Amino acid sequence: MPPATVTAINLDCADPHDLARFWAHLLGGEVVVETPGFCAVTTGALHLGAVRVENYQPPTWPSSERPQQIHLDLTVDDLDSAEAEAIRLGATKAAYQPSPERSRVLSDPAGHPFCLRA
Numbered sequence: 001m002p003p004a005t006v007t008a009i010n011l012d013c014a015d016p017h018d019l020a021r022f023w024a025h026l027l028g029g030e031v032v033v034e035t036p037g038f039c040a041v042t043t044g045a046l047h048l049g050a051v052r053v054e055n056y057q058p059p060t061w062p063s064s065e066r067p068q069q070i071h072l073d074l075t076v077d078d079l080d081s082a083e084a085e086a087i088r089l090g091a092t093k094a095a096y097q098p099s100p101e102r103s104r105v106l107s108d109p110a111g112h113p114f115c116l117r118a
Helices: 016-027 079-089
Strands: 008-013 030-034 039-041 047-052 072-075 105-108 114-118
Touching: 008 016, 008 114, 016 039, 016 047, 016 079, 072 079, 079 105
Parallel strands: 008 047, 072 114
Antiparallel strands: 030 039, 039 047, 105 114
């Protein structure tokens, strides 16, 4: 059997439409599926899904009260401008920044942490 290939990552959330639009804009992708409970963004070979979950509660990173379970690392050319664009699109900057000179930790509109890395 050939090795498996990741083709989709799905993120739980309260509002799939808002989360899909955020990731489509941030990644330069396109929302290709929209239903009341699921939306998908394509960025070429990868699909990023947003799945509605009743009573969704976002991760509490860096606290382990509600673990993050998964996070995305995005490689960018300019940390400052990528951070500003992510915040403009609806991300929030985490209070704790372990290495701000090399990476920035933000959360998407549903509270999932992600990193921008230079």
